[in-house]
Amino acid sequence: MMRKNKLINETRSLNELEWLMERVFQKRGFDFREYRRNTLIRRIGRRLKARSSKTYKEYADVLDKDPGEYDKLFNDLTINVTSFFRDQSAFTALEQVVIPALVKKEAKNIRIWSMGCSTGEEPYSIAILLMEFLKQNIKKMDITILATDIDPRALKNAMKGIFSNKAVADIRPSWVEKYFIPAGNNFSVRPELKELITFQTHDMVSDPFYHDFDLVVCRNVLIYFMLPLQIRVLKCIHKELKQGGFLLLGKAEQPAAELNGLFSCVDRNARLYRNIPLQNTGIEWNRKRE
Template identity: 35%
Template structure:
């Protein structure tokens, strides 16, 4: 079996469409992982994945790129906060938000804190999705170590977290704002009616046609006047094709 055949096998076995990823980057990542776990050939690695649940979890985690942090790129997050504050000052109502590819939950919890600061008392709803169900279980718990909370201001830590042993645990009020759900951006349908979609540092790994498809579906999922917030390396140069206007460097408004 070669790596192209492995992609087809992974789609059948895991439901992950690896053909959507940039081939060179993807194949380097798979070969790097194979080397780490001591598999000399693709066939050896497939045998390992079939028989060892821990290796299966490691593969899904590695491929789905679970890298995140609270208030990632704080300056850009502050820009989002200003835009949302302006919108909510004009029309004070609960917002429906989607944190796509949410990883361990730092992003949806950051959004929950932001919304609660801007417009407390409103019943904001955040859908947080990811491909990796194990990562989602960690996200649901809302427990983080010292290094994971480094971007959170002290007053937010005091207000929204409890220190239990060596963990910082997210307040129940924030957790109640968020629904965590398994979802594949490439092969599954999208909900609609969102005021804000946040999808950062994910589509950079996909082929151009897959990126365009995702941005088009995001646009359809947003209400008119809704916002799309992307990663600091993901400017959308053809944003007008998807019905967006540019509100800020990495924030786009559906017109």
């Protein structure tokens, strides 16, 4: 009997959570409806506690009375954890496989998209590797690094390009010297590195995708999405990658089985993939909710 009651309460609570997410979307346009339930329960739970709300319905009243609470909710739901050269194997693969392949080819430009870039450590790390490789190989190429995130606050910090001592501790000292300027207790990214990157807000759930990339880096975001949303986003990425373009995912991420044939695996440990042209896959492309 107690187990049955617990189950009924959990189901009611899940229904209320879905109701709350729909309401937040209708009122403010934040679309977290297809984020993983566990993440939502954990993160919204913090807001409930902070505002002494016992249920999602009570919390909805708080949102109605205090619209500033929406921003706090948004901040809790966009998890900005990141670092320079996060996950060694990914950056080794970029340095040893991807960048040499992109620089070797005949093309005069390289187009890279860092999606869900948070406060910028990821695109700056990629830019450092590219600069190093081009210098060593005495090569000049037009480089476009588009770095996007749903969170304007994170992007504002990314654009400033000022990082603490602790943040730059993950970067090789010779590169810190080359690409950063000491500024008190912090380090400021040198203009020539900053120039390579365009930071922009972009919501991968609802905004149109940009086109024609040699490399898309989408790490540690898909883990927060439910499977149908992951699949939709990866299909969009596939469409916007050039033929044979690279995709780098986060350590705990991989293309779902439903996407078999869209990406070939280059390095499983690094989560590095390459796209296969759509006409060879038999998979239909559909951006709409399924």
